[in-house]
Amino acid sequence: MLIKKPQDIPSSEITDEAVYQQRRKFMTSSIGLTAAATLMPLQNSVAAYGGKPLNFKKNSQFDTSEDKTSFGKITNYNNYYEFGTDKYSPAKNAQALTTDPWSVTIDGEVEKPGILHLEDILKQHTLEERIYRLRCVERWSMVIPWIGFPLADLIKKARPTSKAKYVKFETLNRPSEMNGLRRNVLDWPYVEGLRIDEAMNPLTILAVGLYGEVMPKQNGAPIRLVVPWKYGYKSIKSVVKISFTEKEPVSSWTKAAPNEYGFYSNVNPDVDHPRWSQRKERRIGDFLKRDTLLFNGYADQVASLYTGMDLKKHY
């Protein structure tokens, strides 16, 4: 199979110092946009997102060596409908979210259901950095240095039974702090799902930070899913519940528009979204568009999950 590999850049060229400078530059410049957009100069976003440094292992075998998207862009261009349907509101509105204390309920087809507190989850898992591509269904993409751990590790501890064929995830549903929930744009709470083998794939992680720091709230604090070979909306944010099921869960977007958003939602340049082609994408920061890769460039790791399946039918 012909998969275009990105050009290799030695990781030493992407220094923490550069990241630091980028951040400084972002803090003093201004990015951020309101819906009224064009008529006024935009306000400076100076909130200290995240901030607390994390301990983690570097240089995962799954890292991409492509240029990382800047911290400023990653934290000011978010699809997080619980905090507004445009991409600029979450950076502002998500700051109202309380992320401590936080717990995740594990239930369904498992031998060890229960409520896990975030501190305990963090104690039980070694954090590592994963520099992944993120491809949004809307045809833009980023490269994000997540900090997290394999979802498989958490699943193994819960001991799924033989009936556990799927994993269903739920986002927090707290209208008092999440102003987007007051309008029924989607059927809240936000729900996503994976097949159990997809969930167990080493690429699938639960992320608790990015750029070496605790997860900014607009990016799904304090704990979110990252599935890099699927469109961004599969990587559910601010997870409070993980259920193991026998039946395929129905995700929020599938419920909203079943002909546009299927259960699998694998990145695939050959399967059009009904309203646009998925052949190309714009990497945030670029002018020219680039070709979208099958499984977002992770075919080597995940193509085998779908052998014999018609990807046009199971979109």
Added chain:
Amino acid sequence: MSRLIKPAIFVLCLLPLFLLFRNFYLDQLGANPFEVLTRSTGEWTLRFLLLTLAMTPLRNITGSAWPIRLRRMLGLYTFFYVCVHLLTYIWLDHFFDWNEIVTDIVKRPYITLGMLAFVLLIPLAITSTKKMIRRLGKNWKSLHKLVYLIAVLGVVHFWLLVKADVKEPIIYSLILLTLFLVRLKPVQQRILSLNTR
């Protein structure tokens, strides 16, 4: 004083585009500035279109001739903004890849409708000169009734492209509906009779 109104509004209508380019140049359009360019020019096209359609009812309500004197200019600005909008689509979305553009027009209803609205605007822009109005006589009025169809196409184009949040398309639809309602004969006569009292 009144001689300055028209030039002042002419400049004012350029302001959205000027500010958009200025903010683009200053890197203040956020992480995905090209998306903002396309989206904003599309929204301003719709706004100018609705503004144009508001001029006749405004004259009926106020009794002033001014709205009608501005109507053509606003209509031409609608055409101007839709041209910029189309250019952002052809250039920034597709980089002049005509195969992709044709596929889009054929396969995606929101592009089909948007493109149809653009094509229908062309004859209206061409026949907007005084000379053409005189030459076409009665036919001019029938031809320019196309603007109602164009407005519907424009709003539906907006409805079809939003992902889930239809708040803004609803607002545009309600404004358009109001502009249609005040054109109904009984409503219009009522407004005019209020005015002459």
